[in-house]
Amino acid sequence: MFAIIKRELLSYFSSAVGYVVLFIFFLFSGFYFYATCLMANSADMSYVFSNLFTVLIFLVPIVTMRLMSEEKKQKTDQLLFTSPVSLTSIVLGKYLSAMLVVSICCSVVLVYITIVSFFTVPNFGNLLGNIFGVFLFTGAFIAVGLFLSSITENQIIAAISTFTVGVFVLLLDTIAKSIPLASLSKALLAFSFMQRYSDFTSGILSLENVLFFVSFIFVFLFLTVRLLAKRK
Amino acid sequence: MIEVKKISKTYGSKKAVTEVSFSVKQGEILGFLGVNGAGKSTTLNMITGYVCPSSGDVVVDGDSVIEDPLKAKKKIGYLPELPSLYLDMTVLSYLKFCCDIKKVKLKNKLDYINDVCKKLDILDVQKRIIKNLSKGYKQRVGLAAALLGEPRVIVLDEPSVGLDPRQVVEMRALIKELGKKHTVILSSHILSEVQEICSRILIINNGVIVADESTENVVQKLSSKGQISLKVEGPNEKVSNLLESVEGICEVTTKGNAGENIFEYNLSFGNLPELQVRKNIFFALSKNRFPLLEICASDSSLESLFLMLTSNAPKGRAQR
Numbered sequence: 001m002f003a004i005i006k007r008e009l010l011s012y013f014s015s016a017v018g019y020v021v022l023f024i025f026f027l028f029s030g031f032y033f034y035a036t037c038l039m040a041n042s043a044d045m046s047y048v049f050s051n052l053f054t055v056l057i058f059l060v061p062i063v064t065m066r067l068m069s070e071e072k073k074q075k076t077d078q079l080l081f082t083s084p085v086s087l088t089s090i091v092l093g094k095y096l097s098a099m100l101v102v103s104i105c106c107s108v109v110l111v112y113i114t115i116v117s118f119f120t121v122p123n124f125g126n127l128l129g130n131i132f133g134v135f136l137f138t139g140a141f142i143a144v145g146l147f148l149s150s151i152t153e154n155q156i157i158a159a160i161s162t163f164t165v166g167v168f169v170l171l172l173d174t175i176a177k178s179i180p181l182a183s184l185s186k187a188l189l190a191f192s193f194m195q196r197y198s199d200f201t202s203g204i205l206s207l208e209n210v211l212f213f214v215s216f217i218f219v220f221l222f223l224t225v226r227l228l229a230k231r232k
Numbered sequence: 233m234i235e236v237k238k239i240s241k242t243y244g245s246k247k248a249v250t251e252v253s254f255s256v257k258q259g260e261i262l263g264f265l266g267v268n269g270a271g272k273s274t275t276l277n278m279i280t281g282y283v284c285p286s287s288g289d290v291v292v293d294g295d296s297v298i299e300d301p302l303k304a305k306k307k308i309g310y311l312p313e314l315p316s317l318y319l320d321m322t323v324l325s326y327l328k329f330c331c332d333i334k335k336v337k338l339k340n341k342l343d344y345i346n347d348v349c350k351k352l353d354i355l356d357v358q359k360r361i362i363k364n365l366s367k368g369y370k371q372r373v374g375l376a377a378a379l380l381g382e383p384r385v386i387v388l389d390e391p392s393v394g395l396d397p398r399q400v401v402e403m404r405a406l407i408k409e410l411g412k413k414h415t416v417i418l419s420s421h422i423l424s425e426v427q428e429i430c431s432r433i434l435i436i437n438n439g440v441i442v443a444d445e446s447t448e449n450v451v452q453k454l455s456s457k458g459q460i461s462l463k464v465e466g467p468n469e470k471v472s473n474l475l476e477s478v479e480g481i482c483e484v485t486t487k488g489n490a491g492e493n494i495f496e497y498n499l500s501f502g503n504l505p506e507l508q509v510r511k512n513i514f515f516a517l518s519k520n521r522f523p524l525l526e527i528c529a530s531d532s533s534l535e536s537l538f539l540m541l542t543s544n545a546p547k548g549r550a551q552r
Contacts, residue, residue: 003332007318014320079316079377082280083333084306232284 004093012101025105028055033112043120049130049201057166063101064145065159067094073153087225098142126203133200136213143220150224169193233258233415234385239278239288248274249439261411263426263433264419271439272419276389280310309383313390315374319363323373334381352376368399385415458506462497463526478516480504
């Protein structure tokens with residue numbers, strides 16, 4: 001598994017993908033930090049974190065699109081699947097490498113926190129909740145992206161389908177609220193990423209929300225392993 | 233060393249491989265022959281665990297590829313038809329990665345990788361990006377990856393495809409050398425290659441094993457009977473009957489239709505010299521006014537070998 005993580009990280013940063021993702025993330029998160037904290041003279045970084053939700057919906061598909069699809073297209077999956085490595089290790093290795101790339105992106109938040117701490121004492125409990133929320137949301141979204149990447153050989157299709165899922169997740173609250181049938185609306189809202197993520201950005205650390213994201217990650221990683229096993 | 237037990241693979245309603253069984257002993261080099269689409273790669277993919285058989289099992293040195301895949305895969309080195317190479321990596325980093333996923337536990341991995349590279353003559357390209365290497369070097373890097381971890385069985389799927397003549401000779405010499413230490417399964421559609429390297433030949437056609445013979449037997453069969461190809465204009469049945477009656481002809485096989493009322497035939501002849509047989513054929517056909525459009529000695533091609541071996545094979549095995 002560690003060999004696969006290492007190889008994936010090398011692949012991200014030996015091509016432009018890793019650097020483009022970092023650049024876009026730093027640019028937009030920097031802009032939100034400047035606009036909502038520095039310009040507004042505010043130490044409340046919740047706005048920065050809530051806006052990261054949108055940025056990640058654009059970036060995660062770029063990170064996950066090639067994870068499995070490229071292996072299949074280049075036939076390098078033959079090396080992985082004929083080596084003494086389990087499918088679970090392969091999927092986990094790919095997943096963790098994508099998580100590491102996004103974590104490197106998110107580490108810039110520590111710089112923002114340091115800047116804020118020059119002016120005032122930040123609410124560290126709130127910040128920790130926010131960071132935790134970002135990781136759980138990103139983890140769930142990457143698991144979906146990895147699953148979609150294992151369905152197709154085409155990176156573009158993998159990216160577009162992951163992005164579509166992201167937009168759907170973003171609009172789910174609005175869609176649910178516009179449905180007149182209360183039970184269906186409630187059922188849809190139960191799957192709302194936005195609502196649960198907002199809870200984290202408001203500093204609410206709910207076990208239910210944590211379990212929701214963790215289960216989501218588990219289900220999609222499991223589906224990816226099963227899909228690869230079935231394809232053999 | 234390796235035992236293939238009635239493996240089959242079905243894609244939808246199409247049967248790619250049907251109940252293939254064979255075993256390979258330690259130190260044996262097995263040639264796996266078949267035309268494109270015969271089921272060679274599917275069979276090799278099942279042996280190496282890349283594809284799961286629909287039924288049957290493969291046992292490598294006591295470990296089943298189905299029940300204990302991790303143990304079994306550790307004993308197999310595989311070079312696919314298109315080597316599985318990460319083109320963005322350098323040769324050295326790729327081989328290090330292969331060592332890691334093959335769980336090679338050595339104190340000095342770098343020395344070990346250098347030894348393998350030396351054996352395959354790729355030491356001087358270790359620091360180059362794989363993308364920029366020639367086809368021959370890429371094939372060697374793929375083979376180096378297959379050798380890492382000292383697998384007992386090495387499976388090579390058409391290793392000389394796309395190589396220039398010099399590289400082909402080098403690759404064949406290398407495989408012969410490997411055969412001294414490892415059990416090798418070599419897939420190819422080039423008969424001369426298999427003849428040169430392998431001690432045993434296994435032929436697959438339409439997903440079914442049609443022949444399993446020692447190379448010596450195959451060569452003997454090929455040399456004991458002369459082969460002539462003909463193209464004749466005239467009704468197939470009449471021409472076939474006529475050819476069978478020609479002195480010296482042992483066997484007549486219709487290869488196929490080559491135009492309107494034109495058929496191609498394969499003839500095998502026994503004791504008479506080839507020149508005499510050719511003359512007999514010419515006079516017999518001209519006497520009956522069947523125009524002889526083409527006559528040539530068949531080479532010992534895979535096709536003629538197929539025709540010869542399948543015509544002798546038991547019906548249950550050769551026909552589906």
